[in-house]
Amino acid sequence: MSLFRRAWLWAALVLVSGLLAGLLAWAAFPAAVLLGPMIAAMAFSLGGVPLEVPHRAFAAAQAVVGCLVAVTVTPATLAALGQQWLPMLVTIVHIIISGAVVGLVLILRGVVPGSTAAWGASPGGAAAMSIMAESYGADMRMVAFMQYLRMFVVVLTASGVSRLLLGHAVAPPADRALSLGLDAPVLPLALTLLVIACGMLLARRLRVPAGTMLLPMLLAAALNASGLLRITLPAWLLWATYACLGWYIGMRFTRCTVRHALRAIPQLVLATFLLIALCGIAAWMLTAWLGVDPLSAYLATSPGGLDSVVVIAAGSGCDVPFVMAQQTLRLFAVVLIGPQVARLLCRFDARRRGIKETAGNRTGR
Template identity: 65%
Template sequence: MISFRLLGKWTSLVLISAALAALLRLGGLPAAELLGPMIAGMFFALRGVVLHVPRSVFSGAQAVVGCMVALTLTPSILTSLGRDWPIMVVVVCMTIAAGGVVGFLLMRLGSLPGNTAAWGMSPGGAAAMTAMAESFGADVRMVAFMQYLRMFVVVLTASGVSRILLGHAADLPGAYSWSPDFDAPLVPLLQTLALVAGGVLLSGRLRIPAAAMLLPMLAGAALNSMGIVTLVLPHWLLWTAYASLGWYVGMRFDRETVLHVLRTIPQMLLATFLLIGLCCVSAWLLTVWPGLDPLSAYLATSPGGLDSVAIIAMGSGCDVGFILALQTLRLFAVVAAGPFVARLVCRISGVSARGSGIAP
């Protein structure tokens, strides 16, 4: 009887999550496949429905996100990185520093707990930051909310800026595919799943925070770029990983956390706009140094939403290769430097690097 009741709860959660994700996707919101399950998980948790995502499933979702990051490193992007790497390195360092400054100000002047502000304002890789934050002691619920609020604001501002500079809305290429991609090539799929499984198994043996994501990301980037393996991420695998992350985060919310989130939204919005403003300095540098056009420079330095920025760039006639190369380099850099920056900001602020401040 208990098993049927539990099955009924999970079935309801899956159906509601799918419906919310579809509505968010139709509304054009980014990361709908993660936000829908997260909202559904929050609703179930606040209603007192007790469900748990196993830690191994969460680690598997981290590993899939790591493969997704690795998949962004394509030969064309490597070519662009090799040609323009000096200015890209400078801009990426400026962007990471901007995120650290904004996180520091939030920690000192705002009301966010512990090192959550440092992780929540990391400029890029929202899914990766959410997947890694808990391993480093941050409140994963607050980090997820901050990251996706920032992504939403960044996408809206990027769309608005492209409309202002172009004089019309960017032409978005192609419609979103609802196919689960069950016909993905078998050998590349098995290689990808082996990389995911290896990340999960090794993460249980190595004392490296977020190893389940970092190991597949580094190994996958190297092997895929050298042509040794071919990574493939069919929609059903990404949807499963995103849903697992969303449920893991959403079902940890309680009334106290929701009230705290609502109180801190003005701080988060102010911090997001400050981060965007600081990134505009990097955009101005790109227009001066390599002579990039203003829209390409702005999109290349937008702090988050690699996939959404890519869609806007491809529909606006910008320098897509440069934009994707810089966004990809920043994504790798943010994921690699995130723990160091968070610790540094916490040390300067006099806050524990592993204290979240809100009980899970």
């Protein structure tokens, strides 16, 4: 393919991605900046357009996502953990186990394979889970599809619970001028980019699975929580990161993958409601244990996107710091514990398949 044609195709992809992201954002769809490019790249891929995201660009996007997770770890979050560490720890463990149970159900029902079920059912961090899934051999496309389908269902459900069941109407977010973040402070931004570069270099040397995201995340979290560095991620950097991730995932879709994903939607939606119900038990635990109001407890344990849940919490008059602290700690825990949960479910799936094959061979004899 000529350089001119490739540049023209990339320009077309950027334009379509921007239009789709804008439409999704206008419709208040969660993660619109990532989903728009992903849908656009999927359409280009299914149409036979041969484009590919460079590996270094994808690695840089992973590192930025790691820093984005690290930003949520603040002194206030650590203070909340110190004051109420046992109830928060118990509910976080409960929610992680609930995600594993839902993944197990998906395996037993034959909806998706073990590793894909483990990462797709993981409660929180959709972008992070999609990135880590590929590093551990799962189908990144199905994981992303499962994660963002669940996010959409969870956000709608949380809004409905807030408005109908608990009597709180969600206030629309205040109008804000569109900003690229070009006025971001130069020194913190430069140091943040240095953290990203150092994390990527260290991950390349150590060859840790998903290290391109995990090592910058741990380094940035330590600096951010200690107050040594204010991690700065301007809008233009986040938009470029989400676009890169969306294109990388979308370009890997095939007609077969799309057909399988569409057929699995009913079972995946049911699995999402099962996870919401299991997380509801954790909300009841917080209400009974700490006396937290039901809405705050529900939103704190909701297995959806952190940003979307916090917006709902802010517009519903509930305990936003508590919701933020609980969601942040769970996100960090899921990213760190996710590989172990995935390994356990993969071993179970492999053992189950082995038993089935052995039984089939005996029957054949």
